[in-house]
Amino acid sequence: MKYGSGSAAVxxxxxxxxxxxxxxxxxxxxxxxxxVMNRQTKxxxxxxxxxxxxxxxxxxxAMALAMQPGERAVGIDTFEWPSPKVRDKLHSHIERLGVRPHDVTILTANSADLAARDITDAVGGQAGGxxxxxxxxxxxxxxxxTHDLDLAYAVMHPKGVICLDDMLHPGFPLLTVAVYEWLKAHPDMRVFCVIDREDIVAAPKFMLCRHDAHELYExxxxDSFPEWHFEAASQWEQWVAIVLTPHPRFAIVE
Incomplete structure (x- = not known):
């Protein structure tokens, strides 16, 4: 299946x-x-x-290729597994695949050791950080x-998006509990979209934004991806989130 985001480079x-x-x-x-990034630009x-x-x-x-002039991509990792050579591979891929190296900042760090100022310093104070x-x-x-959510929240644009990986993963069931508890502590935030990996039974991503911004995206x-809309919405007590999957179906149990 060929996919289209609206960005030729991506x-x-x-x-x-x-x-x-x-x-x-x-x-x-x-x-x-x-x-979603293209939507933000528009x-x-x-x-x-x-x-x-x-x-x-x-x-x-993929995210870096969707950026606009003057924007910066910050990548954070310890780059220890499977060896420190993984950072060299990252830089090689960046140069090979059309991302401008001078638009990228790579931080070799554990995110647990970072604060909001480290992110704003990494982007050089541009666009208000x-x-x-x-x-x-x-x-x-x-x-x-929870720490990473707090870090992202501290630096996010008022109409920005936080995207969480490996939600509902069978290997990490307590991550969803952590998200639920974090949302209770941040009532201005909500999940607006669940993105499936490649099939409705796989571990998806959650997209979060402030309540007053969800209508910008949903x-x-x-409208853009009606063929990928799973009609059974994701239930979040006071609100629902849309679900997008390349194979919208209910699981068949035999």
Whole structure:
């Protein structure tokens, strides 16, 4: 299946080069994320992108290719696994796949040791230091995720998006509990979209924004990708979130 985000650079990368970068992020999720970034650009929402858990850069490169002039991409990772050479691979992929190196800042660090000032320093104070799209794929423990959410929240644009990886993953069931508890402590925030990986039974991503910004994204996603809309919405007590998947169906139990 060929995917389209509205960005020629992203679409070429995702459809032709994505598998050349080792990682587990899906093509489908990258396309939806890039589409949301394009939507932000059309709405005049400017800012930077950031990612915790960059690894070799598979998802990071897609986000960086969707940036606008003057914006910066910040990648954060310890770059220890499987060896320190992973950082060299990241830089190699960035140069090979059309991302301008001078628009990128790579922080070799554990996100648990970072504060908001470290992110704003990394973008050089440009665009007020605000991040319009923050992808979180770090240490998969509730404590670490809560810290990463706090970090992303502290630097996010008022109409920005936080994207969380490996939600509902069978290997990390308490991550969803951590998100629920964090949302209770931040009543101005909500989940507005659940992005499936490649199939409705796989571990998806959650997209979060402030309550007063969700209408900027939801209808546009439904209008742009009606064939990927799973009609059974995601229930979050006081609100519902849309679900997008390349195979919208109910699981068949035999």
């Amino acid at each position: 679409d070429h990368y995702v459809n032709s080069e994505y598998d050349s970068v080792y990682g587990m992020s899906s093509q489908f999720a990258a396309i939806i994320a890039a589409h 709405l005049g929402i400017s800012g930077h992108i950031a990612e915790i858990g960059t690894f070799e850069g598979r998802f990071f490169i 605000q991040v319009r799209f923050f992808h979180v794929d770090g240490d998969h423990t509730p404590k670490a995720l 209808k546009d996603l439904l």
